Amino acid sequence: MKSSMQIFVNGKATPLPAEAMSVLALVEHMQLTGKRIAIERNGDIVPRSQFAEVQLQADDKLEIVGAVGGG
Amino acid sequence: MSDALVIAGKSYQSRLLVGTGKYADFTQTRAAIDASGAEIITVAIRRTNIGQNANEPSLLDYLPPSEFTYLPNTAGCYSAEDAVRTLRLARELLDDHRLVKLEVLGDPNTLYPNVMETIAAAKTLVKEGFEVMVYTSDDPIIAKQLEDIGCVAVMPLASLIGSGMGILNPWNLQIIIESANIPVLVDAGVGCASDAAIAMELGCAGVLMNTAIAAARDPVLMAGAMKKAVEAGRESFLAGRMAKKLYSASPSSPTTGMIG
Numbered sequence: 590m591k592s593s594m595q596i597f598v599n600g601k602a603t604p605l606p607a608e609a610m611s612v613l614a615l616v617e618h619m620q621l622t623g624k625r626i627a628i629e630r631n632g633d634i635v636p637r638s639q640f641a642e643v644q645l646q647a648d649d650k651l652e653i654v655g656a657v658g659g660g
Numbered sequence: 661m662s663d664a665l666v667i668a669g670k671s672y673q674s675r676l677l678v679g680t681g682k683y684a685d686f687t688q689t690r691a692a693i694d695a696s697g698a699e700i701i702t703v704a705i706r707r708t709n710i711g712q713n714a715n716e717p718s719l720l721d722y723l724p725p726s727e728f729t730y731l732p733n734t735a736g737c738y739s740a741e742d743a744v745r746t747l748r749l750a751r752e753l754l755d756d757h758r759l760v761k762l763e764v765l766g767d768p769n770t771l772y773p774n775v776m777e778t779i780a781a782a783k784t785l786v787k788e789g790f791e792v793m794v795y796t797s798d799d800p801i802i803a804k805q806l807e808d809i810g811c812v813a814v815m816p817l818a819s820l821i822g823s824g825m826g827i828l829n830p831w832n833l834q835i836i837i838e839s840a841n842i843p844v845l846v847d848a849g850v851g852c853a854s855d856a857a858i859a860m861e862l863g864c865a866g867v868l869m870n871t872a873i874a875a876a877r878d879p880v881l882m883a884g885a886m887k888k889a890v891e892a893g894r895e896s897f898l899a900g901r902m903a904k905k906l907y908s909a910s911p912s913s914p915t916t917g918m919i920g
Binding site for chain 2 (some may be wrong): 598599600601605619620621622624625627628629632636637648652653655656657658659660
């Protein structure tokens with residue numbers, strides 16, 4: 590079942606597979622489980638401990654980041 | 661060892677801090693960092709690739725945070741807001757990690773720092789409990805202000821990021837070092853081992869570099885050279901150099917007991 594809900598992940602419009610979805614479900618859906626990532630939602634950090642509780646809303650802006658080489 | 665580098669209450673044996681960017685691959689990154697002896701390594705925070713190469717290796721596999729002190733940076737940020745957001749993400753990413761490198765750039769061509777935005781970001785970050793090592797210009801007044809805000813180390817440039825031009829204004833660095841009560845590290849611009857040694861001889865507490873090692877023909881060999889240069893420069897500083905004079909009437913060999 591495809592939902593009509595859309596969010597923005599790392600600047601890209603992304604349709605959600607379900608109407609009601611937690612941040613944790615999105616992380617699993619994107620195959621990021623177990624990866625070291627951090628998530629910001631609409632400008633605020635979503636602590637890892639709250640991934641299961643925080644429900645995504647239409648037009649949410651998520652930044653999902655990791656550590657890469659840099660100086 | 662008595663001559664440790666102390667940053668935010670933690671002691672480090674190495675005074676060389678290195679970046680992890682611009683290497684050919686992670687194996688070379690690891691080899692160069694091992695050769696450098698660095699304990700503090702900088703990393704950048706970037707958007708994760710979604711849906712591609714789910715199993716591609718990550719930097720953290722090659723440089724486990726358990727073996728090194730990570731110094732997440734704000735490279736590429738042009739506003740205080742972006743820098744603060746980036747480091748909040750880093751703190752979450754690295755399990756409430758507080759030690760960070762703040763840099764806010766002002767110009768994409770020169771990568772010259774924007775000190776106004778840097779100061780604004782430093783104020784917010786210090787208030788939020790971050791331990792801020794701050795990259796800045798070699799302006800002694802700005803350096804002092806960043807110290808007064810509560811930064812744990814001030815890191816003026818030797819010359820522009822990635823330029824390898826060496827230490828262009830040793831006099832400013834000297835003024836910054838003399839007036840600072842926190843560690844002063846040269847960050848950016850070092851090109852070769854002698855540049856690193858000169859920075860340490862000026863009295864810098866340490867040197868942070870990336871391109872000088874990564875862009876060398878043999879990065880691993882250069883990493884070892886930098887390690888030695890920083891150590892030699894530090895010892896030379898501690899030993900205290902002889903006074904310079906135009907000429908000397910005091911040769912090193914005895915003036916008596918000559919034949920003839």
